[in-house]
Amino acid sequence: MIELKILTKKFGSFVAVDDVSLSIPSGEFFGFLGPNGAGKTTTIKMMTGLFKPTSGQITINGFDVVKQPLEAKSTFGYIPDHPYLYDKLTGREFIYYMGGLYKMEKNDLKENVERVIDLLELASWVDKKTEDYSQGMRQRVTFAAAFVHKPKTVIIDEPMVGLDPRSARIVKDSLKQQAKDGASIFMSTHILEMAEELCDRIGIINKSKIIFLDTRENLHLHKIKYDGNLESVFLELTKEDKEL
Amino acid sequence: MFWKVSFKQDFGTAIRNIGSFIVFGSFAVGAFYFSNFVTAYLLENVKIGLFLFHRFIGMLLFVFFITINLGNMVVSFSTLYRSPEMSFLLSSPVSFLNIFIIKFLDNFFYSSGTLFMVGFSVLLGYGSYFDLPWHFYLVMMFGVLVPFMFLAACVAVIVLLVLMKLAAKINFRLLAAGIVLVYISQIYFYFKVSSPVHLVQEVMKYYPNVDLYFGMLDPLAIKLLPNFWVSEIMYFYVTNNFLSVVQYTSLLILSTAGLFVVALAVANGVFYSTWITSLSIKSLTVRSLELKNTFFSFGKRSWFSPQTEVLLKKELWQFLREPSQWIHFSVMMALLIVFLMSVSSLSIKLESPELKAVVYLVVFVFNIFLINSIALRFGFPMVSLEGNAYWSIRSAPISASTMYWIKFSSVMIFLVVLSIVIAWLSNIPYLYAQKVINQFPLPSSFVEPHPSIKILAYYSIIVTPIITATLVSINVGLGSVYSNFIEKNPIRIASSQGATMTFLLSVVYLVIILGVYYLPTTMMFVSASKNSVVNWSILSIVFLIITVPSFFIIGISHLLGIRSLRRDY
Structure with missing residues (x-):
């Protein structure tokens, strides 16, 4: 369960996120779309505690991210847009490391490390140091690390950056599996087809504000207005001269 | 094209810059008074005499030289061989030698900026005690301190290039251990040969005439070192022997220029090939110390909390x-x-x-x-x-x-x-x-x-x-x-x-x-x-x-x- 209430983030006089309110119930797969610089990553960074909101409230699984950060963080897994890892650790060590940060007990951790290595198909290279990984390999390790503690909520920023088709399929399947297991997923993406394929509900942010928020089914009604294409809906809604 | 320039005009940056200026300025003033006080104290209270005082400066300069030398070697190793930026630079239409020169100078000035400031403040304190003329500071800063430090950096990079060349044939860890041993031996032999205790005892036999020049007590090997030349320049400046000042300054500058040329020649010959070698020793980690299935491996239980x-x-x-x-x-x-x-x-x-x-x-x-x-x-x-x-x-x-x-x-x-x-x-x-x-x-x-x-x-x-x-x-x-x-x-x-x-x-x-x-x-x-x-x-x-x-x-x-x-x- 994720709730954003009139969330705002300002950098000096620049308003990056402006009065954003969202409610994502447990078990929902939510797609967060928007053009570059719209405020997607800033919103996610506030949700994950990397940025402090200027105003507003974020509640994840019943915990206020600002007032109860440790409790809130222990319930979600985060996959950033750039999968930076510690170069000198191996993929397996990084997953263990993340599990440790989430206070997982050794036996449980060991079992879950093997589970996510299987889920993300990392076994053949997971014991190499991450400095030797490609972007896609790093991305998959980040997914594994986010899933290791079986989070109730998964927050993902641009999951497909640098992934080859096989890796993309593995990642999509793993996300579907998480959703099937009951996790709510908040995913920002540029790939409209992916949002259409995976998400129950889609929100579009443009110029710091939410401009569209509806279910996948209702989105089809919008698509009919245009040429039956989600891309056309997106381009129309996020047009530069569009009146908000 | 490689210089990084950034202008951030916000209030926080301005405050931080003012803070830096105050700290740097205060430190410079502090270094000035400190060196002035120490000079006065050793010469007037402890009465060690000009000769011993400058020999101690020479010994400190030896440690200073080794410190700059080692510092430059490690920094050069990181920036020339381990930096991801180097892959990009070497793929650009710039000659390997030019890349080497720019990175070498970048390293030198980047790691020596504070030392220049401290050095100059110390020189001011020293010079003001002896009431030395303005040209002392000019000569000491640009004719002595900069060449002296640059000489240390040149020696460092030559040693590093040779080391990397040898790394193609000899295990790098062995080479690293060897170079550590060489440096330890250098320091040991320097103090063994220069024998400060013996020097003090010998000079003190002539007390109270301890300002005289006791060059006959200096071993030949010590006279070949640049730190000795710098201490001689300072001694002769104070005693108004300008001919010796010019001789030693010329020797220092020419040696530095010569070693820079040698460094460039070596780099021209081996820099690219050693960079290639460095890729093959990328796994230069303590592989033998992987410590799998020990207390140190991530999968093992310990008595600490998981975090x-x-x-x-x-x-x-x-x-x-x-x-x-x-x-x-x-x-x-x-x-x-x-x-x-x-x-x-x-x-x-x-x-x-x-x-x-x-x-x-x-x-x-x-x-x-x-x-x-x-x-x-x-x-x-x-x-x-x-x-x-x-x-x-x-x-x-x-x-x-x-x-x-x-x-x-x-x-x-x-x-x-x-x-x-x-x-x-x-x-x-x-x-x-x-x-x-x-x-x-x-x-x-x-x-x-x-x-x-x-x-x-x-x-x-x-x-x-x-x-x-x-x-x-x-x-x-x-x-x-x-x-x-x-x-x-x-x-x-x-x-x-x-x-x-x-x-x-x-x-x-x-x-x-x-x-x-x-x-x-x-x-x-x-x-x-x-x-x-x-x-x-x-x-x-x-x-x-x-x-x-x-x-x-x-x-x-x-x-x-x-x-x-x-x-x-």
């Missing part, structure tokens, strides 16, 4: 698998061992209690300075070394302060233990009976140190860890305030502007400690000399003067450090 355990293990592996970390650490430890071996058997026959106190203080300050160098080099970059992967901690259910304390403790525990060992070893001559070789036919005997001196030694062993904890706090705390998650090279982090500020603040703290510590040290040596009663209240007051501000500094440093970790990432 503490993984953070400690991550720190350990990041350190052991990063060559620029463990090589630099090994070199520093090796130098430390040499220093400790020397001072633990130090036996200087001096009559004056003031001179004995000065010798004691020099060793005491040198100990602390060593600790500070290690704290700056390894403690300051700790937070920054989280790098871009810092998101993993910030988004995890762990508080910033927990991470901070784990990082701080790992450096602090090591350095406090080390500082106690250093303090104890360097106080051995003041704690235990020393062997005295008597004139024939009397047999050699053992002389117990005076009780006052023993008290001073124990006092230092207690005070040193408190000072160490303060220095580690300053370095880790300000390392967090000035954290740079973009820079991956720990050496560059430890020589950034923030690190320089931290170093200067630490030195200011050290100078204050030195000033305060002077009082009990002199008192105890005078008490030992005159068999007078020790004033315990002075010892207690000095202890309070050292500990109370130290604990205050520790608190402030941690407060700032933890607060900085909560900034937007």
Whole structure:
């Protein structure tokens, strides 16, 4: 369960996120779309505690991210847009490391490390140091690390950056599996087809504000207005001269 | 095209720049007065004479030369061979030699900026004592200090290029160990040959005519070293022998130019091929120390909490698998061992209690300075070394302060233990009976140190860890305030502007400690000399003067450090 209430983030006089309110119930797969610089990553960074909101409230699984950060963080897994890892650790060590940060007990951790290595198909290279990984390999390790503690909520920023088709399929399947297991997923993406394929509900942010928020089914009604294409809906809604 | 220029015109940056200016300026003024005071004190109070004074400068310059040399070697290794930027540069239409020159000069000026400033302030203090003309400063700065430091950098890069060339055929770890041994031997032989104790005893035979030139006492090997030339230039400037000044300055400049040409020739021949070699030794980690299935591997259970355990293990592996970390650490430890071996058997026959106190203080300050160098080099970059992967901690259910304390403790525990060992070893001559070789036919005997001196030694062993904890706090705390998650090279982090500020603040703290510590040290040596009663209240007051501000500094440093970790990432 994720709730954003009139969330705002300002950098000096620049308003990056402006009065954003969202409610994502447990078990929902939510797609967060928007053009570059719209405020997607800033919103996610506030949700994950990397940025402090200027105003507003974020509640994840019943915990206020600002007032109860440790409790809130222990319930979600985060996959950033750039999968930076510690170069000198191996993929397996990084997953263990993340599990440790989430206070997982050794036996449980060991079992879950093997589970996510299987889920993300990392076994053949997971014991190499991450400095030797490609972007896609790093991305998959980040997914594994986010899933290791079986989070109730998964927050993902641009999951497909640098992934080859096989890796993309593995990642999509793993996300579907998480959703099937009951996790709510908040995913920002540029790939409209992916949002259409995976998400129950889609929100579009443009110029710091939410401009569209509806279910996948209702989105089809919008698509009919245009040429039956989600891309056309997106381009129309996020047009530069569009009146908000 | 490689110079990085950034203009940030916000209020915070302006405040920080003004702060930097004040700290740098204050430090420059402090260095000026300090060198002026030390010169006056040694020449007027201790009366060591011009010749010995300049020979001591020469010895300090030798240590300075080796420090710059090693520093440049490690920085050059990181930037020329380990930096990801190099792959990009070598694929650009710029000649390998040009890339080498630019990176070499970048390294040199980047890591030497503060030293130039400190050097110039010290020269001003020295020059003003002797009332030297304006051209002294010009000649010393551009004709002596810059070439001297550049010479050290040229030697460093030549040694590095040769080392990397050999690495194609010889195991790099063996080579690294070999080079450490060579440097240790150099320092050992330098002090063996220059024999400062013997020199003092010989010169003091001519007392009070100790300002005379005793060049016949200098061994030939020492005269071939650039630090000797610099001390000669200074001596001859003071004694108005300008012909010798010109000769030695020309020798220094020509040698530097010659070595720069040699460095370029070697680089032209081997830089690219050695860079290729460096790729094959990329796995230059402690593979034999992988320690699989031991306490240190991530999959193993330990008695720490899961968070503490993984953070400690991550720190350990990041350190052991990063060559620029463990090589630099090994070199520093090796130098430390040499220093400790020397001072633990130090036996200087001096009559004056003031001179004995000065010798004691020099060793005491040198100990602390060593600790500070290690704290700056390894403690300051700790937070920054989280790098871009810092998101993993910030988004995890762990508080910033927990991470901070784990990082701080790992450096602090090591350095406090080390500082106690250093303090104890360097106080051995003041704690235990020393062997005295008597004139024939009397047999050699053992002389117990005076009780006052023993008290001073124990006092230092207690005070040193408190000072160490303060220095580690300053370095880790300000390392967090000035954290740079973009820079991956720990050496560059430890020589950034923030690190320089931290170093200067630490030195200011050290100078204050030195000033305060002077009082009990002199008192105890005078008490030992005159068999007078020790004033315990002075010892207690000095202890309070050292500990109370130290604990205050520790608190402030941690407060700032933890607060900085909560900034937007």
